[in-house]
Amino acid sequence: MIYDTIIIGGGLSGLVAGVKLASAKKRVAIITSGQSALHFLSGSIGLLSAVDGEPVSDPIASLEKLPENHPYNKIGAGRISSMAGEAADILKAAGIVVDGNAGETRYRLTPLGAWEPTWLVMDGIASCPHPSKCPWRKATVVNFHGYLDFFPEYVADGLREAGIEAECHEVKLPELVRLRKSCSEMRAASIAKILRGEVLRKLAIELNALGGDSEVLLLPAVIGLKSMQETEELQAMVKKTIRYVPVIPMSVAGVRAQSMLRNYFEKLGGTYFLGDSVSRGNFSDGRLESVHTANLGETVLEADDFILATGSFFSQGLVAKPDAIVEPVFGLDVDQTAERTERYDKNFFAPQRYMRFGVETDKEFRVSRGGKTVANLRAIGSILSGADPLKEGSGAGIALLSAVCVARKLITLN
């Protein structure tokens, strides 16, 4: 089968690149082995929230402090702003409504009640321009009886620190209590599957009955697994404003984003191979000509261009072996320290060097193999080297912007 572009990896970065290419009428296939780390996305997307341990208030102005081989530097500070706008538009086109812009840090509540800086926040997730400028005077934090992955008192404490009055309430719905039959399964996604239709109406009645003088109800983000339909329905039935606080994963907002991006990609004519993995690539003259997959056997998948978006250690885009970190699909060159002992800092909370490891790329995100650049294979997302997504709060931002950057390049090339 012949495509214009084949993307290996179907998470945030692969899907956004796929959507942009498919929107430009390219024939695109995404090959992905299993579901992605998007399932852990808590409903907000960071661009850059800290550099060298110092918090950042204007991400664009702080780009110059990043190391030279950082993905943002390859994109170029001058282009970040427009690409950030385009990335947000792609999410919106897929139906994922987001708030925020690149020149301005927003703050969102974490599951433990801390205010964390971020860039884009998905619709309904509790956030504000700054904790000191929160629009609410008083909030009610509501949990479901028996649900243990949400910590209302921590959230209430976080609100109080920001000068907001907070009270906690519990709602008991028999349909949810039933979930506790299996001790480990009263979890965000299982709750979301039940909170629909009639059960949602019952919830609305309970919420309206809470009364009190708070302006906002803060609920765990466990509603709306496939679309925003349920959260919209609930808001229409409840008098007070509802905002959601992320919980311990599985993240419902993340599953929803995955599902909406994939559906939109397929609607644009893209082909999504779920549960398959590239078994080998055929290289010739410094180009990747075609790939084989585990499921398709001898069926060859050919393309003009390939994008590697297989993620970092979690998604096995990178694999740590005793003597080296390897890229398992094509055996690409990996940016890493020679000595195993230099990978880690013994202080667990210190920046860890291995977090910056990833495939080596040139200024156009082209990878190399045995020291030679592969002309039509580009890497995007968390497999890229040079960033410490955890310390910088940049993981999702790099995924989005490198995807837009590479997709733009491929559209102008052909």
Added chain:
Amino acid sequence: MELQVKNISPNNFEQCIKCTICTVYCPVLSVNPDYPGPKQAGPDGERYRLKDPEFYDKALKMCLNCKRCEVACPSGVKIGDIIQTARIRYDHHRPGLRDVILASTDEMGSIATKMAPVVNTMLSLKPVKVIMDKTIGVDCHRTFPAYAGRTFESWMKHKAPDQTVYPHKVSYFHGCYVNYNYPALGKDFVKLMNAIGYGVELLDKERCCGVAKISNKLISQATRDAELNIRSIRAAVAKGQPVIGTSSTCIFTMRDEYPHVLGVDNADVRDSIYLASKFVHELVDEGKVKLVFRPDFHRRVTYHTPCHMQRMGWAIHSVELLRMIPGLELVPIESACCGIAGTYGFKKENYATSQAIGKELFDSILNASVDEVVTDCETCKWQIEMSTGVPVVNPVSILAEALDVEATRKANGL
């Protein structure tokens, strides 16, 4: 050594990183909280069971063996295989009369076809259904597929001389359904293959693929059948003939369940076992054969991806073939389990779960307002027809119907 025995299983449970993504996609867990879910039933439970078989939980029999957990797993853990092998190894409950009857598709079929009119009438009578429900526990809502008066094998015997004239040959694994219930599909397969220049032969000997026996724990019979089938397949492959089936579940079972669950080695012939839609699509894709369609064929359909088709990753072949038919309008729907899972949904205790699982799919089929549903699995067909009233056909039958046989023969130089 002793320690290792208790820590390593043939299926890779130790690769599980406890991310819980599988639990989001388990169709059983979504409707039945009594089921512990794929993570707990699979890799988590396996760790305990290896220490002490007493930890075996009989709730594992609620697993549909749909393998959607495996498709979703980002770490490539064979969760479904772990659960099925645990049932075989640790559940010492013997299958009852009903389970033996439901699983013995070959034995029942060969008797029933001899007196098809009587059997079909009996099985469709309300009182008979009620008696079967009350005595052996076959749910009275179910409609049994009608038996044919003449087996496909006996029809093929008369056709055998015609098949020698073609330049290429394939062996057809017809399966129980085509042989005893629905020879029309087998005839469509022969019509399609002949039109593109392939003669069809039967295997020396063919037994049921064993999927029903595996799920009903008739393991020694299933293994005997599997060994016989693999011997026949080897003989066909030795003659240079690929082995092709029209049921995704039969093909999945022979390719993957034989080695993973029954321990029957098929490594030497696995790549020669095809589903018809994959075989034909690859030929067309490589330009080796051409299909010419009738201009007067018009149909609005949707494609339902059976769970085992999803696991094999081959839905693309059926969908691409359908897209080649000019008069066919293909309405996409989201892949979801129909809930029947072979004999599972026929059992009284599973009927409600089965229908609850399928509801999402039934609703999207009804919303698509199509003339027909196309799918590669016969049990999905029974379930969808019973639950939606929309007729369901195999892609081979659609192709055979839409094909301009004379023009296709000519285009392929016959």
